[in-house]
Amino acid sequence: MEMAARPLRYSREDIIVAAVELLDNVGLPDLTMRRLAQTLNIQPSALYWHVTDKQTLLAAVADRILSRTATVPAGSSWDGALAAHAHAIRSALLAYRDAAEVVASSVALGLGGDATVQGLRAAVAMGGFDDNTTRAGASAILHFVLGHVWNEQQRAHADGFDAAAPSVKLTPTDWNDAAASAAADFDFGVTLLVSGLAEQRHARVSRTGA
Amino acid sequence: MEMAARPLRYSREDIIVAAVELLDNVGLPDLTMRRLAQTLNIQPSALYWHVTDKQTLLAAVADRILSRTATVPAGSSWDGALAAHAHAIRSALLAYRDAAEVVASSVALGLGGDATVQGLRAAVAMGGFDDNTTRAGASAILHFVLGHVWNEQQRAHADGFDAAAPSVKLTPTDWNDAAASAAADFDFGVTLLVSGLAEQRHARVSRTGA
DNA sequence: ACCTGAACACCGTTCAAGT
DNA sequence: ACCTGAACACCGTTCAAGT
Numbered sequence A, B: 001m002e003m004a005a006r007p008l009r010y011s012r013e014d015i016i017v018a019a020v021e022l023l024d025n026v027g028l029p030d031l032t033m034r035r036l037a038q039t040l041n042i043q044p045s046a047l048y049w050h051v052t053d054k055q056t057l058l059a060a061v062a063d064r065i066l067s068r069t070a071t072v073p074a075g076s077s078w079d080g081a082l083a084a085h086a087h088a089i090r091s092a093l094l095a096y097r098d099a100a101e102v103v104a105s106s107v108a109l110g111l112g113g114d115a116t117v118q119g120l121r122a123a124v125a126m127g128g129f130d131d132n133t134t135r136a137g138a139s140a141i142l143h144f145v146l147g148h149v150w151n152e153q154q155r156a157h158a159d160g161f162d163a164a165a166p167s168v169k170l171t172p173t174d175w176n177d178a179a180a181s182a183a184a185d186f187d188f189g190v191t192l193l194v195s196g197l198a199e200q201r202h203a204r205v206s207r208t209g210a
Numbered sequence C, D: 001a002c003c004t005g006a007a008c009a010c011c012g013t014t015c016a017a018g019t
Helices: A012-025 A034-037 A044-050 A055-067 A078-094 A098-110 A114-125 A130-161 A172-203 B012-026 B032-040 B044-050 B054-064 B078-094 B099-109 B114-125 B131-161 B172-203
Strands: none
Touching: A012 A044, A012 A055, A034 A044, A044 A114, A044 A130, A055 B099, A055 B131, A078 A098, A078 A114, A078 A130, A078 A172, A078 B099, A098 B099, A114 B078, A130 A172, A130 B099, A130 B131, A130 B172, A172 B131, A172 B172, B012 B032, B012 B078, B012 B131, B032 B044, B044 B131, B078 B099, B078 B114, B078 B131, B078 B172, B114 B131, B131 B172
């Protein structure tokens, strides 16, 4: 029901910001080019002056959602920095509806999340690992983070408005428990990967290029 | 160009099998209800007598793709069984185009992959971990596997038919190298999680329910 | 530089009706 | 029990044309 008059002209940035907002309001399945155009009071075709296609727009949306997670907290241990980074990514994703799915898709397509990957690698590299280990370790962490939060957000949406399994009816108290155990499970997964990496460091297994 | 006459009547199983085959042939974006109906020589609406909607069909497709990975190899160590299971899931996914994306979506939706999750948990449980650790550990592994193979399959498709980054032109030799290093990275990720779990076992950290 | 208008080639899903 | 025919309410994208 937004009736604010539109500016005479939009920038590409405006389109991306509006897309992030629409994503958060209606979810990924309803984030369509036509609906986005509608909220901006322009024709659908006008969007294609600013972005080449929907996939590219979604990649830009993903990068914007992740934009505050690129910096590595300096002056701490590599394992602490890595865990902190993983948690920062989770927080950024939880801030927008369906964000994990959008980011996971863009990352899989190789279109987004580049700065975030760099940040994770930087944290791993602090541990003095070789390049291959750094790359593989960072991407293992990223995959876990995206998969976990994707599940988390999907369950939240299902429990919020769906019948799901009619046998288990969730009360607000259960909802808090679910959120707490999701956070605990996330932390556990991160710990698993970080300590696995630490173990690798101790074992000094050679992992030089293919 | 299949011109084989269709049977008088299809079963739900026939629909699922045809969907898996179509997925492998044309990929997920082109796996539409209308196109599936076309390959079966029936009207699109006829599909809805067999399945309630596309989401449910895709969940059934996911379960079928994973169907040969549910059993735990008996008589080995828990960590060996777990790693073997992870590799079995990867193999099953690599057998069909875009399989990782289909399975990841179904798992996130909570609609499929149940038997596979049970199998992973059974392997972890062999290590004598408590229920929470078993659940969280198994799902961490599954998230990594799905994320990794999703990337792997997406890159394979991009390199096969796309311009991608015109700066790097991939030769068949590079293609082999890429496949080998993908396998190595996968194995490394699995090792990270398994050894992280082993470490947890040694440390005997209490992780009783929320 | 930025947008409109109109079209193209599609989607998933429902539902009465047929056999 | 299984399928047809026809419709509904949408999609993403292109492209000439306007300002």
